[in-house]
Amino acid sequence: MHVHLWILVILPLAGTLITFIIPGTPLPPLHTGEQGAMAGVVIFCFMTGVSWFAYRTAHSDFAASHGLFVVGPYSPPPPPAEPVTLLPDRAREPVLPGVEAEFQKSKLALNGLDLATKIFASVQEGIIITDASGAICSTNPAFRSMSGYADEELLGHNMRIMKSGRHSPEFYERLWHALHHHGQWQGNIWNRRKNGEVYPQWSTINCIRGEDGTIRYFVGILSDLTLVQESEEQLKFLAHFDPLTELPNRILFKDRLHQAMTQCRRTDQLLGVLWLGVDRFRQVNEAENRAVGDVVLKAIGARLKQALREGDTVARTGGDEFAILATNILEVQHLTHVAQKVLSALGQNIKVGDQSLRLTASIGITIFPMDETDTEGLLKHAETAMRQVKSRGGNGYQFFTRQMGEIAMRRWSIEQGLQTALDRQEFFLHYQPQFCVESGRIIGVEALVRWRSPQFGLVAPDQFVALAEENGLIVPLGEWILREACQQNVRWQEQGLAPIKMAVNISPRQFMHDNLEQVVAQALRDTGLDPRWLELEITEGLFLNDQKRVRSVLTKWRQQNLHISIDDFGTGYSSLSYLSNLPIHSLKIDRSFIRDVAKNPESATITRSILSLAKNLNLTVVAEGVANEEQMEFLRDLGCDKVQGYLFSPPIPAEDVTAFLTHARMGPLVQALTMAPYVECRPARERSQATQASMLLN
Numbered sequence: 001m002h003v004h005l006w007i008l009v010i011l012p013l014a015g016t017l018i019t020f021i022i023p024g025t026p027l028p029p030l031h032t033g034e035q036g037a038m039a040g041v042v043i044f045c046f047m048t049g050v051s052w053f054a055y056r057t058a059h060s061d062f063a064a065s066h067g068l069f070v071v072g073p074y075s076p077p078p079p080p081a082e083p084v085t086l087l088p089d090r091a092r093e094p095v096l097p098g099v100e101a102e103f104q105k106s107k108l109a110l111n112g113l114d115l116a117t118k119i120f121a122s123v124q125e126g127i128i129i130t131d132a133s134g135a136i137c138s139t140n141p142a143f144r145s146m147s148g149y150a151d152e153e154l155l156g157h158n159m160r161i162m163k164s165g166r167h168s169p170e171f172y173e174r175l176w177h178a179l180h181h182h183g184q185w186q187g188n189i190w191n192r193r194k195n196g197e198v199y200p201q202w203s204t205i206n207c208i209r210g211e212d213g214t215i216r217y218f219v220g221i222l223s224d225l226t227l228v229q230e231s232e233e234q235l236k237f238l239a240h241f242d243p244l245t246e247l248p249n250r251i252l253f254k255d256r257l258h259q260a261m262t263q264c265r266r267t268d269q270l271l272g273v274l275w276l277g278v279d280r281f282r283q284v285n286e287a288e289n290r291a292v293g294d295v296v297l298k299a300i301g302a303r304l305k306q307a308l309r310e311g312d313t314v315a316r317t318g319g320d321e322f323a324i325l326a327t328n329i330l331e332v333q334h335l336t337h338v339a340q341k342v343l344s345a346l347g348q349n350i351k352v353g354d355q356s357l358r359l360t361a362s363i364g365i366t367i368f369p370m371d372e373t374d375t376e377g378l379l380k381h382a383e384t385a386m387r388q389v390k391s392r393g394g395n396g397y398q399f400f401t402r403q404m405g406e407i408a409m410r411r412w413s414i415e416q417g418l419q420t421a422l423d424r425q426e427f428f429l430h431y432q433p434q435f436c437v438e439s440g441r442i443i444g445v446e447a448l449v450r451w452r453s454p455q456f457g458l459v460a461p462d463q464f465v466a467l468a469e470e471n472g473l474i475v476p477l478g479e480w481i482l483r484e485a486c487q488q489n490v491r492w493q494e495q496g497l498a499p500i501k502m503a504v505n506i507s508p509r510q511f512m513h514d515n516l517e518q519v520v521a522q523a524l525r526d527t528g529l530d531p532r533w534l535e536l537e538i539t540e541g542l543f544l545n546d547q548k549r550v551r552s553v554l555t556k557w558r559q560q561n562l563h564i565s566i567d568d569f570g571t572g573y574s575s576l577s578y579l580s581n582l583p584i585h586s587l588k589i590d591r592s593f594i595r596d597v598a599k600n601p602e603s604a605t606i607t608r609s610i611l612s613l614a615k616n617l618n619l620t621v622v623a624e625g626v627a628n629e630e631q632m633e634f635l636r637d638l639g640c641d642k643v644q645g646y647l648f649s650p651p652i653p654a655e656d657v658t659a660f661l662t663h664a665r666m667g668p669l670v671q672a673l674t675m676a677p678y679v680e681c682r683p684a685r686e687r688s689q690a691t692q693a694s695m696l697l698n
Contacts, residue, residue, distance in 0.1 A: 126222040132215045134158045146201075146224050148194035164190040164198045175205075179218070183207045188225065200225040242316040244294055245301030253315035253323050257375050260327050261368055271368045272335040274324040275382035276304075276342065279360045279394035281320035292352050296359070299350045307345040308338070321386075323379070332367060332399075339363045339397035360395035362386050371400050387411075391462070393592075410456070415467050417453055422477060427451050429484055430651035433660055434503070434622060434644040437636055442660055444501035444535065446624075446644065447485035448651045449477070469509055478510040479519050486527040486534060488654050497661045501563060503535040508542050517553060520562075535563035537588065551582060558583040565622065569610060579617055586641075587614050591625025594645070598630045611638045 126143030130136050136154045144151060147162060154161075167190065178185040185205045192198050201222050208217040237243075240252040248256070260271050278300065284293055297320065304314045304322060313325040326338050342363065349356045364385025372378045381400040389398045421427060431445040451459040468474040482504050489502040510516060524531055536557065542550060554564055564583065568590040589610055596603040607623075614621045623635050626645030635643060649660070 126220075126224070128154075128159075128220045128222065130159060130218045130220075132217070134160070134218070137217065143222060146193075146222065147191070153194075162191045162193075164192045166190040166198065179205060179207055180215070183209075200228075242301075245298055245316050247301050247305075247322075248313060248315040250315065250317045250323075253313060253317065253325065254375050254379070256313050257325055257378065260325060261373075261375065263327075264368060269327075270329040270332070270370070272324075272326040272329055272332075272338070273366050273368070273378045273382045274326065274335070274339060274342070274397075275317075275364045275366075275379070275386045276322040276324065277362045277386050277390060278320040278346075279362055279390065281359070284357065284359075292355075295352050296350055296357065300346060300359070303345040303348075304342060307341050312338075321383075323382070329367075335365050335367070335399075336397075339365060343395070343397065362389035362394040363397035364389060364400060365397060366400040411463070411467070414453075414456065414459060414464055415471065417455060418464055418468055418471070418473055421451060421453065422473070422480060426453060427477065427480065429481065429488070430653060431488075431657050432644055432651040433649050433657065434501075434642050435648055436642055437640055442500060443642065444503055445657055446503040446537075446651075447481060447488075447505075449481050450651075469507055472509065474507045475510050475513050478505075478507055479523075481505075482519065483523045483527065486523050486529040489533055490527050490529050491654075492658065492661065495658065497658065499530070499533050500661070501533055501535045502529075503537055503565065505537045505567060508539055511538060511542055511550075511553075517556065520557070521560075530561075532561040532563070535565055535585075537565045537567040540566050540569055554583045558585075579613070579619070584619065586620035586622055588622040588624055591645075594623050594625045594631055594635075595627070597634055598628075604634070607635075608638060611640060615639065 121140055123140060124142055126146045127140040128136060128143050129138040136157055136159065139151060139154050144154070147154075149161075175185050175187070183206065185203075187203060189201050189203050190198055191201050202225050203220055203222050205218055205220045207215050208219060210216045240249060241247065242249045257271075257273065263269075264271050278296075281293070281296070284296060297316070300322070301314070301316060304324070308314055308324065308326075311327055315323045315325075317323050324338070324342070326335060329335065343361060346359055346361050349358045364382045364387070366372065366378050366381040366385065368378055371381050385398045385400040389396050428450050430448050430450055432448060433442045434444040434446065435441065436443045449461060449465070451461075451464055453459050465474070468477055485502050485504050489500070493499055506516070513519075520536070523529075524534065557564060563585050565586040565588055566584055567588045569587040587610060589607060593603045593607050593610075597607050598604070611621055613619075620641045622642040622644065623631075623640050624644050626632055626635065626643045626647045628647060631645075632643065632647060652660075
């Protein structure tokens with residue numbers, strides 16, 4: 001509106017006024033009367049027309065297209081837009097929400113389809129879709145990985161390409177019946193991978209029906225059960241088999257024994273149970289390590305399986321013990337043959353790395369139904385017979401007798417009595433003298449514990465010491481023995497007798513106790529015994545338990561002037577090279593070698609080797625268990641340093657040792673030994689060097 005007023009009124013009026021006011025214009029001035037007024041009207045109208053024409057011309061398409069009335073660079077105008085038909089507001093309101101809703105539905109559908117595709121591709125279970133005839137339409141990556149097939153190898157093919165052949169036609173009939181009538185089937189199916197491997201697969205199959213109710217597709221969700229089945233089989237194996245030897249364990253053995261007993265009741269046949277314990281296997285573990293022990297146990301298990309008949313059962317019942325079930329026995333003599341065959345198989349050397357070990361075993365035998373009529377009773381009796389063989393040194397077999405059952409009951413009662421024997425002061429010490437071969441004098445005694453029980457009377461050490469070691473009572477008992485032995489040595493010295501060494505055994509379990517050093521130091525302080533008159537005997541296998549700690553303890557003891565001896569030397573499974581690195585004073589040859597030294601060439605060779613080794617290491621050698629003059633002569637010729645045994649004296653009470661030390665109440669042989677002047681017993685190498693020096697001087 002403002003543009004039109006300017007063009008039609010203001011601009012023409014301004015032009016008319018200028019025409020009248022400016023002098024020299026051809027038009028008459030305004031004051032000329034009526035002619036002047038008419039001229040002004042004419043001029044105004046003329047100016048209005050010119051102004052309107054110029055305005056329209058400047059805004060016409062022609063001027064725009066030819067660049068007329070344009071100042072500066074010219075750009076042609078954009079083409080006119082398509083005409084937009086605008087609906088009234090009332091007409092637009094019901095239409096737009098419907099369009100937008102349809103758009104949102106389409107967008108959600110596309111998003112849902114994309115999400116379903118991603119889930120289908122990423123799910124860990126295998127998914128397969130087939131049409132109604134079983135032809136494969138689609139699979140996900142998990143299924144292709146499970147089956148080993150590529151996508152193009154599956155599409156269009158029937159599921160029969162993965163058929164394992166393990167299921168009967170009836171199985172598939174039941175599957176299809178469930179799908180058509182219930183729309184779903186679940187179960188375990190064995191399928192075949194592309195490489196031919198058959199594997200278990202848990203399957204859930206659902207039907208997809210069309211609007212008319214007919215089946216259009218089948219969708220299977222599949223899980224590979226290979227790992228699950230392997231785990232179940234492993235658990236089942238561990239529940240019934242020993243994982244080390246892969247032999248049946250005690251549970252499975254008892255089950256087979258029960259079944260065999262039931263069969264024997266129907267057929268009136270016999271069966272035998274052989275309980276086998278490996279002799280001194282604990283020393284193998286101590287001398288080597290558990291890895292070597294495991295190798296040995298596996299080798300034993302393999303040899304037992306080879307030695308038995310196919311129908312017999314061999315099981316590992318725990319630790320170093322095995323059980324054998326021999327069935328279809330017609331005569332008892334057959335069990336003797338089985339035991340001899342087993343001992344022969346185990347008697348052959350077992351190669352472990354660079355070492356060769358020879359093992360023996362103790363076997364207890366019991367017979368059904370002669371000895372017992374239930375499984376637990378048979379196993380218990382067989383184990384009792386095995387323990388009896390071990391108590392005699394092992395490497396043999398023994399049939400169960402009722403007398404053994406009484407022995408086993410006595411053993412249990414003794415174990416119960418041990419719990420209170422120390423508090424009731426039922427233990428006491430005997431002392432076995434040790435003689436110097438060179439001087440013939442008593443140079444020491446070994447303290448040996450005895451037990452007088454109100455229930456059983458005098459109990460032999462071999463009946464309770466091992467039990468005390470097993471149940472831990474050896475620790476307080478060992479402390480009492482140490483203190484009592486030190487106190488007795490002080491009493492002899494207080495009586496004016498010549499000082500002698502008191503040898504006290506330190507058991508492996510007692511040695512590994514944390515407070516052993518404090519116990520020894522406290523016993524010496526409380527009794528006032530000079531440490532140089534105390535000799536501590538430790539077993540050979542102890543050195544390989546914890547060498548660093550053992551060496552540390554022995555070094556401290558030696559610095560305190562305590563005498564250290566290795567007891568039962570030669571029975572362990574250890575290398576002799578460690579002797580040169582340990583702070584020890586003497587070796588004690590085990591009585592088992594001395595017993596046969598004059599008759600058994602092997603025992604004589606071992607004894608001779610020990611004496612030679614000790615001589616080279618400047619160690620004193622003590623031979624225990626000397627029982628006759630023939631043994632004594634053999635040891636004297638080889639240069640043994642000390643001897644002890646029943647040839648000279650059994651373990652005796654303290655007052656009898658006093659008589660020995662005062663040359664009273666002695667036998668002729670002991671008198672002959674003790675009449676020589678007192679000379680400190682020296683190692684064989686020192687004696688030989690002294691003898692050579694004497695010969696040179698003379």
